[in-house]
Amino acid sequence: MSDDVPRPAVLTHSFSVERHGRRVLHDVSFALPFGAVTALLGRNGAGKTTLLRAMAGLLPHRGTLEILGRPSGDEVRPRVGYVGQHAPLYRTLSVAETLRAGARLNPRWSAAHAKRLVDAAGLRRSARVGRLAPGQRMRLAVIMALAKRPDVLLLDEPFAPLDPVARTELAGTLMAEVAAEGTTVLLATHVVAEVDGMCDHVVLLGGGRVLLAGGIDEAVDGHRLAVGDDTDRAALAGADVVEVRPGSGGFTALVRTGPPPPAALTWQRPSLEELVLAYLREDSA
Numbered sequence: 001m002s003d004d005v006p007r008p009a010v011l012t013h014s015f016s017v018e019r020h021g022r023r024v025l026h027d028v029s030f031a032l033p034f035g036a037v038t039a040l041l042g043r044n045g046a047g048k049t050t051l052l053r054a055m056a057g058l059l060p061h062r063g064t065l066e067i068l069g070r071p072s073g074d075e076v077r078p079r080v081g082y083v084g085q086h087a088p089l090y091r092t093l094s095v096a097e098t099l100r101a102g103a104r105l106n107p108r109w110s111a112a113h114a115k116r117l118v119d120a121a122g123l124r125r126s127a128r129v130g131r132l133a134p135g136q137r138m139r140l141a142v143i144m145a146l147a148k149r150p151d152v153l154l155l156d157e158p159f160a161p162l163d164p165v166a167r168t169e170l171a172g173t174l175m176a177e178v179a180a181e182g183t184t185v186l187l188a189t190h191v192v193a194e195v196d197g198m199c200d201h202v203v204l205l206g207g208g209r210v211l212l213a214g215g216i217d218e219a220v221d222g223h224r225l226a227v228g229d230d231t232d233r234a235a236l237a238g239a240d241v242v243e244v245r246p247g248s249g250g251f252t253a254l255v256r257t258g259p260p261p262p263a264a265l266t267w268q269r270p271s272l273e274e275l276v277l278a279y280l281r282e283d284s285a
């Protein structure tokens with residue numbers, strides 16, 4: 001990499017993972033810029049959890065995984081935070097005991113930061129973790145990860161168990177963290193609407209492969225959407241088509257921009273949701 005190209009916070013290249021002899025991630029390559037919030041999107045079984053767990057060092061992988069410019073391993077692992085889908089915490093401990101255990105086990109722990117976040121989330125310190133609602137447990141798990149002051153934070157569907165107010169609050173917490181600390185965040189989610197406005201990058205997985213990766217604005221700008229009548233279909237010839245969906249007497253087409261789009265059709269900028277859904281539908285088909 002030349003000196004004038006900024007190094008990414010995370011780089012994967014030809015990254016693959018097998019589970020019980022079956023390859024579930026194939027040649028996954030992408031880069032996460034420093035301080036970016038990246039959405040990890042994909043259908044059920046696409047490989048999001050497997051990717052996050054392998055990046056956290058919980059599953060073996062083949063290929064390149066560089067974190068903070070170094071090969072992944074014991075040296076960089078303390079600088080990576082990971083919160084699994086089911087917010088793994090000791091259910092018999094109280095919130096206060098959980099925080100104390102975090103302080104004992106993590107050299108980079110910030111008690112002041114943990115306190116601020118627990119107060120903001122309205123979590124009672126005496127409450128047993130096992131008695132917390134799933135959404136509260138997830139918030140505590142994210143707080144535990146943030147108090148370790150990670151440079152890279154991997155979150156597996158952190159919004160799934162949260163109510164709408166808590167979702168907004170957690171999104172605000174993450175955005176504040178990124179702004180204040182420059183944390184690089186990769187978060188898996190199924191809800192594209194959550195991503196818009198919060199994430200600036202996207203990695204889209206389908207069947208264990210990368211379908212799309214990069215900046216959201218660049219990805220959206222790199223595509224065009226057209227709605228046409230059946231008689232207009234021939235105008236798509238030669239276009240780099242991602243998906244054509246038939247409608248009543250017509251079609252909706254998403255194409256990659258390249259040469260000027262066929263003039264016979266009227267083209268619009270797609271929304272992120274239209275872009276993501278077209279890639280996922282086409283991949284499933």
Ligand SMILES: Nc1ncnc2c1ncn2[C@@H]1O[C@H](COP(=O)(O)OP(=O)(O)OP(=O)(O)O)[C@@H](O)[C@H]1O
Pocket residue numbers: 019020024042043044045046047048049050051
């Ligand atoms: N423990 C396991 N043993 C064998 N195969 C597994 C295991 N865990 C996951 N897989 C397989 O790996 C593939 C990817 O699964 P993964 O859980 O990573 O997908 P996902 O995108 O996180 O799905 P979801 O959105 O439903 O959480 C699936 O085909 C799944 O069956």
